Amino acid sequence: MMSTNFSRTAPHRVWATAITLAVSLAVTGCGVTIPTDPDGTLDRVRSSGELRAGATPVGDAVIVDGDDPRGPLVDLVEDFAASEGATVRWTVAGEESLVDALEAGEVDLVVGGMSDATPWSDRASVSRGFPGIPGAGGRSLVFLVPLGENAMQSTFETYLDEHIEGER
Structure with a gap:
């Protein structure tokens, strides 16, 4: 009797194994890396040598004098860009205008x-909160990237993990 049950389930196992193998080979063969950016933001930054960043003033973390932002958040972004072989082209505006530009x-x-309570989470991808940023008044700040640009967000968050002192 065992051989009868085995013979009935064996074809299902063969099919399941074949499908699993086919899917695995297809994904591996595509050269897909995870996380990825559907619109290629991180690849574009690396290949063009330019990170287009938007800044809005906040306490001593981002101080704006004309079109030239400065402060600890600006330094973090510029240092991140340099680590990716890029320089930063800044756009200074209010949050709504910058979210429009991001979209x-x-x-x-x-x-x-x-902060992590940002109202922009339906229009932009929001990083996790980062406490310990000088000039932020003890607040945990988040960063916005285009929706779905997971490689950009992941790479930036990893950079911040390594360069921000404070509790995470």
């Missing part, structure tokens, strides 16, 4: 006084 593909990253 339109005009900026790659937005920094400012956004």
